[in-house]
Amino acid sequence: MPEVETLCRQLRRVIVGEEILGIEILDPRLGSLEGLERRKILSVRRQGKALKLKMSQGTFLSFHLRMTGRFQWRPDRDISPHTRLVLSFRKGHLFLIDPRRFATVALQEIREAFCPAQDSLGDLDTSYLSEAAGKRQLPVKSFLMDQRVIAGIGNIYACEILHRAGIHPTRKVCRLSGADWSRVAEAAKAVLIRAVACRGTTISDWRDLYGRPGGYQKHLRVYGREGEECPGCGEVVRRMMLGGRGTWYCPGCQR
């Protein structure tokens, strides 16, 4: 989410009000997009981890970057490796670059814009969280990453939020107290706001619209730090698999 929010804010200042002059799909896996030429970009918004460009005539161009997707803005139309799509404007070109080819794009109508999940950026409602958890048995980390419950928390940030909240990733959600949920909400706010301010986390190849790496990797306390000392309590950070994803945590201060 912080990476998508970064692109969203940067794109707003570049393409809002601009007319699409051309679209080239270089990866047939993305499907086809017809009739976009001459339409204007009216707004750019983020919905969870999706990026939605509202166009004239009332439809949205909706992107999801998945694992390795990113956008680059350049004045000249030079195609770098893994470029999957090019949107051309008078001022320059927007490139979708995606080595693993999981990213998706779709045309959506206005009515599809509705999203019931609570957005992760901004205050999470503690009672909403505990009610959504109810009697469910799944681990709290899987719950935080369920995009139908909270829109926007991915693997890196789930690990960091739970560490900051002092909650073990495998705890069943039905066993969390009101105080636990408050700590989760507080931790999510602190982590995500800072990550957005840092323009995301560059572990390997994430870059912003202008090719600059993010900065939040300098603030990671557990993610990718197996074997290192927990900055909070000095215990050794451990890694486990949870829901098929690498999960880092401190056994000392996460209970």
Added chain:
DNA sequence: CCCTATGTTCCCAA
């Protein structure tokens, strides 16, 4: 070379 990892989500089966 083979096996395992990696930022996500969808689909299926227990």
Added chain:
DNA sequence: CTTGGGAACATAGG
């Protein structure tokens, strides 16, 4: 309904 596992794909590292 809920939960967990594998697949979609490309690349890097042990």
